[in-house]
Amino acid sequence: MKLYIKYMVSLRCKLMVKYELEKLDLAYTTVELGIVDLKKGITDELKQQLKLNLGVIGLELLDDEKSILVNKIKNVIIEMIHYSDEVLKVNYSDYISETLDYDYTYLSNLFSEVNGITIQHFIINHKIERVKELLLYDEMNLTEISHRLHYSSVAHLSNQFKKVTGQSPSFYKKIGKKRKSNLENL
Known part of the structure; x- marks a missing residue:
């Protein structure tokens, strides 16, 4: 089961999320920027507790699809700019579109609608x-x-x-x- 977390932009955030998961005894396979892959499902009660715990450290558990997709866009950009040493062979819009498998115009409009600024x-x-x-x-x-x-x-x-x-x-x-x-x- 995948969980999506907003404001998770650094290695320190990943460590904090791992700590919160372990505190609630939630087994996970991976913790990446903005995404946690749990080994099995999670009860509504545990999900609510995780949401509260993440809120205390300035992170937010996302529920709706638009917010999740916008968060994925942000994570692709942050990963690309801050953590990748590769030189892109395509422009940013193509890279984002290909990585997320969505039309760039749709992603761009959604991003602007949710954040009030453009992807650019x-x-x-x-x-x-x-x-x-x-x-x-x-x-x-x-x-x-x-x-x-x-x-x-x-x-x-x-x-x-x-x-x-x-x-x-x-x-x-x-x-x-x-x-x-x-x-x-x-």
Whole structure:
């Protein structure tokens, strides 16, 4: 039996969900971002308790199909941007559509209806967050980052970064290093 969980976006979330499942003695085969595969069915009482426990840690057990599908879209995007080192050979819309086996127009309209933003804006916001992480890790230069995150050029990445954050990538990186230095000196 599959359960779908909203706001489950990190490895830490996966650990917390595993902990809650074990606490309720619910056997599972896998726990992935947004999805738990239980070994067997779950009673309504246990499902309600799990829902309450997840709510305490900021997660939400999803019940309706639209929310589940929107959550799947988010998880595909987060996985693609934050956790995959592969360079996509297709564009984002094709990848999302193929992965979820739905028409992209349907997915896009549903996503906008439920979240109030487009899939494209969601992707851009997550790409910029990933750029911030990579800049602060200081392991890649802007050219490598732009290639990894499928930007057509460094200029495109820089323009989008400035539009979203109000700062240039180099200025953001400089401020990040300064903050890190200040914290180390405490």
